[in-house]
Amino acid sequence: MQKIFTVIFLFLSINIFAQNSKLDAEKAKEFYNKALKNITERKTSEAIENLLKAIDKDSTFSDPYFKLGQINEAARSQENAIKYYKKAIELRPNDPLLTQGYTYIGTRLIKSGNYTQAKEYLSFSIKNVPPNSPVMKQLTKQLELCKFGEEAQKTPLNYIAAEMGSTINFKNKQYFPVLTADNETLIFTARSEDGDENLYISQLVNNVWTAPKSISPKINSTANEGTCSISADGRTLVFTSCDSRNSLGSCDLYISKKIGDEWSTPENLGENVNSPFWEAQPSLSTDGRILYFSSDRQGGYGRKDLWVSQLSENNSWTKAINLGPIVNTNNDEISPFIHANGHTLFFASDGHLGMGGLDLFMTESKIGVYSKPENLGFPVNTFEDQVALFISADGKKGYYSSDVKNTIKLFQFDIPKELSEKFKTTYFVKGIVKDAQNKKNIATTIELVDLKTNLVTENVKSDSITGEYTAVLPNGSKYGLFVNKNDYFFKSLSFDFSEKNESANKIIDIYLEPIKKNVKEVLNNIFFDSGKTDLRPESYTELEKLVVLFKQNPSLKVEISGHTDDIGKDVENQVLSEKRALSVTQYLVQKGVNALNIKSVGFGKSKPIVPNNSEENRQINRRIEISIL
Structure with missing residues (x-):
């Protein structure tokens, strides 16, 4: 009898539990439907409240979790969005209706550098979206990115970065470093606590950077000045300033010249460079005659593109042109840096294949045609944004800025061999x-x-x-x-x-x-093959300089003399020196120089400049000289 009562009790308990569960499920569905109505009415707070009530009634009901994931995604509450999406997926794994959650989590895993797990989520998503749709294209690119990120992490560059120290990192935020070609002058942007940006300069003295100081009261003002570029000699500066100094738009580029120790009053680079849109992050060629920059102006390929302008013969800047679709994408290309070699362009992009954010790339320019940009690799690039790279002219050091615990600091690193071998x-x-x-x-x-x-x-x-x-x-x-x-x-x-x-x-x-009598100069760029008297093509530039000199001074009378080292027979050296001098004279006469104004002689080995005791000295003694008579 006792066993019968126990069985009856258990049956009744299970039945009551089932009925209660059914009621809870129905109540959960009721709260969920209320939440959907709240969403339609744009009552987000009420919708969240009802979704949480639905979960409280039935924790196995996946729809409220998924909807909470969507609400938090829209509110950019990443942590909560991932939490609710993951719970919905846990309850209904492999359900195509949850594709948005898979995609969101996969995308966030990329942004944390977890490419392997991201690939798992996104591989599910791509099977459940319409073919040839924008989402399909996005997912395809993200899966390529995951594959690239995995491979890059397997073959890291030998790369160790170090902070530049408290002397340089003297404010809470400093960024966009640039250096002169001799690596002895550093200029960068620093922001004060009130948000004012200014340019600061430091000198390398006895291999130690001096305390930064304001670059010039003519340049720094109450407006923001920053993201600058400097010519190789440190005397031409282009920088960004926003809403100031006769601005043509939101942010414009300005130029200042250094004469002696003084900087000139900055001038707006004008409408050929600037526009009503955003122009910033300039990069000058070593001679200050070619300018690269980023702009979101109309006529580009994406949000922000890279553009270039050149200084013409009349000292005005040409109308900026877009670098084209090989470099620019439908996303952002920013932070250009033209290396001192004149043809290797580094820049940041989130449009080319990378590791998840803004990555650093390099491209080579030959006669205005750019090569396919190449990612600089891991760990120069990571899942975080990388911008503002500067590489020293000698290719040995790299400099950049990076976020460090709510600050922005300047870093330096030795260029990895694998990278330095890719550019001159x-x-x-x-x-x-x-x-x-x-x-x-x-x-x-x-x-x-x-x-x-x-x-x-x-x-x-x-x-x-x-x-x-x-x-x-x-x-x-x-x-x-x-x-x-x-x-x-x-x-x-x-x-x-x-x-x-x-x-x-x-x-x-x-x-x-x-230019006066008895002046003598060595023509250092006149070349002959060993033992030969025919002028080599490399000589033509110097020869043409001589032609111009005679045109500017038609009465000029000169002596062209040939000289050898002490190797070989004296007679042969004498003849060789005479014939080489004659070759130069004949070239000039053929170009219209009066033959009566040129005397051609050879001195063989008789007039060395330095002792003929080394190959280097002998090379110095093998020369063509010009003397004004």
Whole structure:
């Protein structure tokens, strides 16, 4: 009898529980329907309250969880959205109706760098969306990103970044660092507690950065000044300022020149560069004549694109042109940085295949055509946003800014070998230009010519007060450096970096001789093959400089002399020197120079400049000279 009563009790308990569960489920459905009505009426608070009540009545009812996930997604409450979506998926796994939740969680896993798990969620989503739809395209790209992220993490670069120290990181937020070609001047943007942005400068003294100071009261103002770029010599500055200084739009680009120790009053770069839209984040070529920047103006390919403008012969900026669809996407391309080599462009993008946010890319420009951008790899790039990269002219150091516990600090790192091998490094030559007679500093124009192509690759000036100049020479070619000034004989220097890969920076003071009797100059960019007398093509740039000199001074009378080292027979050296001098003379005569104004002679080995005791010295002694008679 006892067993019968127990069975009856259990049966009644189960029946009552089932009835209560049914009532709870019905009540949960009632609360859920109320919530749907609340949503239609845009009563979000009431909807959330009813959804939570529905869950309280029936914790196995997945729909309220899913709807709470949608509400929190719309409210950008990521943590809650993921929590509710995951609960809905747990209750109804592999249900195509929950695709939005799978997609949301997968996308957030990408943003945390969990590519493997993100791929699992997104692989489910892509099977349950219409083919050829925008969502399908988005998911396809995200799955490619997951694959790229997984592979990148398997092959990390040798990359260790370090903060630049408290002297440089002297405020709560500092960012967008740039340096001069000699790596001795650092300029960056820093923001004060009240939100005012200004430009600060620091000098490297005895391998230690000095305390940053305001770059100039003419540049920094009550408006925001930031995201700047500096020419190789540190004397041309382009920066961003918003809603100030005769602005054409929200943010414009401005230019200032340094003469001696003083910066000029900044000038708006004008409507060929600026527009009523946002222009910012400039990057100057080493000679300050080509300007890259980011803008959201109309006529681009996406939200923010990269644009370029050049300084014309009349000293005005050309109308900016878009870099095109190889570089720009339908998303954001920002933070351009043209390396000192003149053709490697680094930039940030969330439109090219990357690791989830804004990644850093590089592209090579050849005659205005850009290569397919290449991701710089992990851990230079991570799931977080990376922007504002600067790489030193010698390719050894990288600089950037990054968020650190509610602050923004400047970092530096050694460029990984795998990365440095992908672009050409550069060298620099700097010094002071002086009058050879009175030793006064003088302003000159300085042309850097690639002697393999005879094309001018850089055009800079020496400072009119200090006489200082800096020129950048990319690795991998042979260069002629020509220093020109009216009423002076031009100076030529020769640099062969065709095969060198080690640092070869030089400090050379240049002394220009006035055009007058007894002035003598070595023509450093006249070349012959060993034992030959035919002029090599690399000589044409210097020869044309001579032609121009004679046209400007038609009465000029000169002696062209050939010289050899002490290797070989004296008679042969004498003949070789005479014939080489004659080759130069014949070239000039063919170009219209009066033959009566040129005397051609050879001196063989008889007039060395330096002792013939090394191959380097012998090379110096093998030369063509010009003397004014």
